Amino acid sequence: MSADDPKTLVSTQWLADHLKDPDLRVIDASWYLPDMNRDPKAEYDAAHIPGARFFDIDDISDTLSDLPHMAPSPEKFMSRLRAMGIGDGHQVVVYDGNGIFSAARVWWLFRLMGKTDIAVLDGGFGKWQAEGREIEDMPPILRDRHMTASRQAHLVKDVTQVAAAAKLGDWQIVDARGAARFRGDEPEPREGLRAGRIPGSKNVHYATLLNEDGTMKRGDALKAAFTQAGVDLDKRIITTCGSGVTAAILSLGLEMLGHRDWALYDGSWAEWGQFEQLKVETG
Structure with missing residues (x-):
């Protein structure tokens, strides 16, 4: 894979070179955990990459669900993206702070x-x-753009499917949370959740995929982040985490490694950790 792949990961230089392309759209998708004490919208308003639109993960979600930022319906996704001036035929680059x-x-x-x-x-x-x-603090001028969406069900798993995978062992479940949370040694940041992990799951903390400067590892170094945790990259993988955010970093890493047989558990521990009938491992 080349250093820049407009379907997975691009460098700051690539974005700078293409920033004025008429069909390029940039999204600021910054979102932070409560203990980070950061306001993503305020930071966006103060400074962002020229032309960037702000994507609110908590708002562009299934707000009828009791779980945090679950994936929205295709209809809601299309509606919100159209209003942001993002549609069919656009190359999108997404970043966070x-x-x-x-x-x-x-x-x-x-x-x-x-x-x-x-x-x-x-x-x-x-x-x-x-x-x-270059940065700016002005919002972009938005023009409505036609958007179509077609939900790819193979890229997401629900709690029933993950419970079956944990029981049958026909998928590897890989957890992006930190080791202490994975072992159940420290309490969950969300109230009312048990500590621990999905039975049989493996732990690949999302930070092990990243270099010190926040860039993604490549090649053998990226592969080692998985294999050293006992993950078989020739088998199917479900990624999970606390609420479905950092699990996507693992999914991105798998995609970069050419692993196509993966799905993300959208409810993640925010869902699994609340149901007493679902088994939990610790230690």
Whole structure:
């Protein structure tokens, strides 16, 4: 794979070279955990990559669900993206303010909706700023663009499917949370959730896929992040995490490695951890 792939990951230089392309659209998908004490919309309003639209992960979701930021219906996705001036025929680049964190979730969401011309900005807004590249604080002028979506059901799993996979062992379940949460040694940040992990799952903390500057590892180094955790890259994989955000970083990494037989557990631990009838492993 080349260093830049407009369907997975592109460099800041690639984006700078293509920023004025008429059919390029940039999305700021910054989202933070409560303990990060950051306001993504306020940061976007203060400074963003020229032309970037702000994508609110919590708003462009299934707001009828009790679970956080579950994937929206294709109809809602199309409606919101059209209003943002993003539609068919656009190449999309998505970034966030934390290297690679929440941007991968939006990459997965586009893929779930059948949109493949989307890439994550490697290193995110922090790398863009560190290189002294152009920023602005003005919102873009939006023009409605026709958008179609077709949900790709094979890219997502629900709790019933994950429970079956855990029981049968026909999928590997790979958890992106930190090791202490995976073992159940520390409490979950969301109230009312048990500590621990899905039985039989393996732990690949999302940060092990990243370099110190927030960029994604490549080649053998990226592969090793999975294989050293006991993941067989020749078998089917379900990615999971706390609420379906950092699991998408694992999905992005798998896609970059050419692994196509993966799906993301959208409910993740926010769902699994609340149901007493679902088994939990610790230790």
